[in-house]
Amino acid sequence: MKKRFIYFSLMLSLLLLISNVMGKEVTKMTGLKISSPVFENNGYIPQKYTCDGMDINPPLLIENVSEKAKSLALIIDDPDAPVGIWVHWVLWNIDPKTKDIKEDSVPKGASQGLNDFRKHDYGGPCPPSGTHRYFFKLYALDTTLNLSSNAKKADLEKAMKGHIIEQTQIIGLYKRR
Numbered sequence: 542m543k544k545r546f547i548y549f550s551l552m553l554s555l556l557l558l559i560s561n562v563m564g565k566e567v568t569k570m571t572g573l574k575i576s577s578p579v580f581e582n583n584g585y586i587p588q589k590y591t592c593d594g595m596d597i598n599p600p601l602l603i604e605n606v607s608e609k610a611k612s613l614a615l616i617i618d619d620p621d622a623p624v625g626i627w628v629h630w631v632l633w634n635i636d637p638k639t640k641d642i643k644e645d646s647v648p649k650g651a652s653q654g655l656n657d658f659r660k661h662d663y664g665g666p667c668p669p670s671g672t673h674r675y676f677f678k679l680y681a682l683d684t685t686l687n688l689s690s691n692a693k694k695a696d697l698e699k700a701m702k703g704h705i706i707e708q709t710q711i712i713g714l715y716k717r718r
Contacts (some may be wrong), residue, residue, distance in 0.1 A: 573707045574604040575679040586675060586713035590644075592667030593717060597645035598630065603679065607706050610637035610681040614701060616694055619666065621673040628656045628694045629675065630663045633686050633701075654692040661690060666715035675713045681706040 579599050580586050590599040606613065613635035619627040631654035632647065639648050647653060658664040666675050682704045688696060 572605055573607065573679065573681050573709045574602075575677055575709050575711050576602045576604075577677075577711060577713070578602065580713050582711045584714065586666055586715045591665040591715055591717075594665070595645075596663075596665040598642065598663040598665075599713075600644045601642040601677065603639055603641060606637045606639075607681050609683055609706055612682050612685045613637055613639065614680040614682060614686070614697060615642070616678045616680075616697065617663070617675060618678075618694065619668070619673050619675050621668070621671070623669060629658075629665065630656055631692070631694050631697055633688060633692075633697055637681065652686075652688065652690065654688065654690065654694070654697060666713070668715060668717060670717075672714055672716040675715065676710050677713065678708065678710045680708045 576582070577599050579590070586599060588594040590597060601615075603613070612633065614633040615630065615635065616628070616632075617630040619629065632651050633654070635642075635648045635651045642648055653661045655661060656664050666673060680701055682701060683706050684704045686697070686700045688700055692700075
C-alpha cells in the first residue's frame with residue numbers, strides 16, 4: 542500500500558510538472574514578440590544596417606500584440622557604448638496592427654524622436670571598438686502618446702510609465718572590422 546502511494550505521488554508530481562512546463566511554453570508563444578529575418582536574437586546584425594553599410598534600419602517582425610494595445614513604441618539602444626547607453630532609434634504611436642517594420646522605413650503614422658546622433662531617424666550600430674549589443678525593445682501601450690518630435694528616450698520612457706501592457710526585446714550584436 543505504501544509503495545502504491547509513493548508511486549501515485551510521483552506520477553502526480555510528474556504530471557503537474559509537465560503541465561506547468563507546457564503552460565509556460567504556451568504563455569511564451571502567445572506573448573508579444575519582436576524578431577528580424579536578417580539576424581537572430583544574440584546574433585550579428587548584417588553590415589548593411591550599420592554605419593559601415595547603408596545605415597538603414599533592419600526589417601523587424603511583430604507578433605502577438607495584445608488586443609488591448611492602442612499603440613506600440615520601439616527603442617533601440619546600445620548599453621556597451623563608452624559614454625553610457627547610446628540611443629539609436631526612438632519610435633512611438635506605431636499602429637498596434639503593424640506586423641512588420643520594413644527595411645529603411647518608418648511605419649505609417651508613427652512618430653520618431655531624437656536619437657543620440659541628434660537625428661530624427663534610425664542610426665545604425667557603429668561601435669568604436671569591440672562587440673556591442675543592440676537592444677531592440679518593443680512596448681505595447683494602452684494609450685497613444687502626445688510627445689514632441691524632439692522627445693528623447695527618457696521622455697518616451699516617462700510618457701510610457703503606467704501604460705505598458707507588455708514588452709519584449711531582441712538583441713543584435715555588431716563588431717566593426
